[in-house]
Amino acid sequence: MRNKLISMQEAVAKYTWDGMQYAHGGALPVGTDSIAFGREMLKQGRKNLDLISNCNTQQSNLLAAAGAIRKIEVGFAGLEVYGFANGLKRAVETGKTILEDYSNGSIPLRLLGGALNWPFVPATINVGSDEEWCCAERPDEYPCTTKIPKITDPFTGKQVGVFTVLKPDLAAIHVTMADIYGNAIMLGTEWSRYELSRAAKKVVLQADFIVDTDCMRQYPNLVRIPDVVVDAVVYWPMGAWPACSTGVYDSDEKEMFAMNAALKTDEGYEEYRKKYVDSYTTVEEYLDVIGRDKVAQLCTNPTTHLMDPYRKWIKSDAEIKQLMEGR
Amino acid sequence: MDYTRQEMMAIATGREFADGELAIFGVGLSMLAGFWAQKNHAPNLIAFTEGGVFGSTPVGGLPWGIEDNRISANATSFTNAIDALGCLVASGRVDNAVIGAAQIDKFGNVNTTGIWVGDVPWSAGKYVLPKVRLNGSGGANEIAVGAKKYVIMANHEKKRFAEKVDYISSPGYLNGGNEREKYNFPGGGPSSIVTTMGILRPDPVTKEFYLDAYFAFSSIEEIKENTGWDLKVSPNVKVVPEPTELELANLREIDVTGSLRKK
Numbered sequence: 001m002r003n004k005l006i007s008m009q010e011a012v013a014k015y016t017w018d019g020m021q022y023a024h025g026g027a028l029p030v031g032t033d034s035i036a037f038g039r040e041m042l043k044q045g046r047k048n049l050d051l052i053s054n055c056n057t058q059q060s061n062l063l064a065a066a067g068a069i070r071k072i073e074v075g076f077a078g079l080e081v082y083g084f085a086n087g088l089k090r091a092v093e094t095g096k097t098i099l100e101d102y103s104n105g106s107i108p109l110r111l112l113g114g115a116l117n118w119p120f121v122p123a124t125i126n127v128g129s130d131e132e133w134c135c136a137e138r139p140d141e142y143p144c145t146t147k148i149p150k151i152t153d154p155f156t157g158k159q160v161g162v163f164t165v166l167k168p169d170l171a172a173i174h175v176t177m178a179d180i181y182g183n184a185i186m187l188g189t190e191w192s193r194y195e196l197s198r199a200a201k202k203v204v205l206q207a208d209f210i211v212d213t214d215c216m217r218q219y220p221n222l223v224r225i226p227d228v229v230v231d232a233v234v235y236w237p238m239g240a241w242p243a244c245s246t247g248v249y250d251s252d253e254k255e256m257f258a259m260n261a262a263l264k265t266d267e268g269y270e271e272y273r274k275k276y277v278d279s280y281t282t283v284e285e286y287l288d289v290i291g292r293d294k295v296a297q298l299c300t301n302p303t304t305h306l307m308d309p310y311r312k313w314i315k316s317d318a319e320i321k322q323l324m325e326g327r
Numbered sequence: 328m329d330y331t332r333q334e335m336m337a338i339a340t341g342r343e344f345a346d347g348e349l350a351i352f353g354v355g356l357s358m359l360a361g362f363w364a365q366k367n368h369a370p371n372l373i374a375f376t377e378g379g380v381f382g383s384t385p386v387g388g389l390p391w392g393i394e395d396n397r398i399s400a401n402a403t404s405f406t407n408a409i410d411a412l413g414c415l416v417a418s419g420r421v422d423n424a425v426i427g428a429a430q431i432d433k434f435g436n437v438n439t440t441g442i443w444v445g446d447v448p449w450s451a452g453k454y455v456l457p458k459v460r461l462n463g464s465g466g467a468n469e470i471a472v473g474a475k476k477y478v479i480m481a482n483h484e485k486k487r488f489a490e491k492v493d494y495i496s497s498p499g500y501l502n503g504g505n506e507r508e509k510y511n512f513p514g515g516g517p518s519s520i521v522t523t524m525g526i527l528r529p530d531p532v533t534k535e536f537y538l539d540a541y542f543a544f545s546s547i548e549e550i551k552e553n554t555g556w557d558l559k560v561s562p563n564v565k566v567v568p569e570p571t572e573l574e575l576a577n578l579r580e581i582d583v584t585g586s587l588r589k590k
Contacts, residue, residue, distance in 0.1 A: 081354055
């Protein structure tokens, strides 16, 4: 087994490029996501991206505000109770970003199809509605017959729609804990991260904790992402901030609103970028930017008991440093 | 008794849920109505969210999302999207649900995708960008297709209640009659539209929504004025019973932040 721990800078430099199809995940819009990975993509100037986002999150909201998204395929484009995603909304309304509408159930099915190397996936949803008839990428085709084309079910003779499958170039997936080989446990809803980890050509994990492999040997049923599908592991605590990571830290409610408000304008985005993207290099500096008191406060929340069974296997920062150097 | 239109809407929605049903709730108002039903009259209502969060009740206030820590603190199971939206909803297993609407038409089709000004896709014959981009379907398309029945919840305003929606994000009865059969949808379609003024239900044959009942503070005239199609009124139209003291007390215990009390 190979030690796959690498730095955030190295992961983004090695696994991302301009014009790629990039997927992130993800527990719906305001649960967890690999948001720190997206910040690093901005630092390295990535642009012209095609995103696969089961749901919009603050990551796609930020990348859209930066003008880095050419096209996004998405099931839900908002931020739930935090409101519309201003960065993405603005990019779509001004025509900078093409938004292709699906639903929250069809994106994971298309990923599952990609994971299984199926030619297509039967569409029992999104048919008979404008997700079928409207295609943002080919607007002149209306009612569109190529986004969810019809085939004949050979068993019943009935017409049935089919989805194209998804095989993103890269999936950056947030997990609660991973070992250095890429075995990972997620707390909270898994959402579509299981399918995503198998559909993508490359997988980078962004983990809140690095744990000893003994943890995985104690709870192998909970390791829904095994090392065989993972290419790299990045240790980045508080990496879903300002969203929450169930079992670890709470949503930073004030910052969820403030970030979304900033992304409403170009000026707001520039200021946000200066303050929360360009302002740090190391994990230590990143935590300083959030504020150490804030971090402590967010780490006391109603879900912390969910981490209790795993605590004894958590690697310290010093141990992680050693593991990185010992690669 | 002193209560708001929003509170009446939440209670009227919750009354559509029966004990023992398997139900899926969305975030915000929909979840309030569902948890109220559970507390008030349906203790064996089994609820889950589209994120695959099962068996939980919110802690520390109304959740910001259906997957956040407030709803994840005491769950009995965490699964995933394909399980919740696929195996339980799109498959036809879920009994009842609530979805919201930015725009809604007389056949119960729901638009949550965008607001167009001037040409809409079906009049332009091509996909034109909306003037105001909204959130899209989320999991509502799966509910509309698969739930045995569901409630549509919306503020009753003329601009929202249109003859024909700009965009069908979640299909109701499409062009009416039995058009849903064309798509082999396992679900039965919307059973009611609960608004801030009253309750609309579909005609069993044409599937056009008519006024079934109105809230005590509203009237047939007010509702017709605020509906964008020529709304038919049931010959047996009635007044919706006002919230009882107990119903209201139960709701306010769940709506801890008072989000429904703002007038």
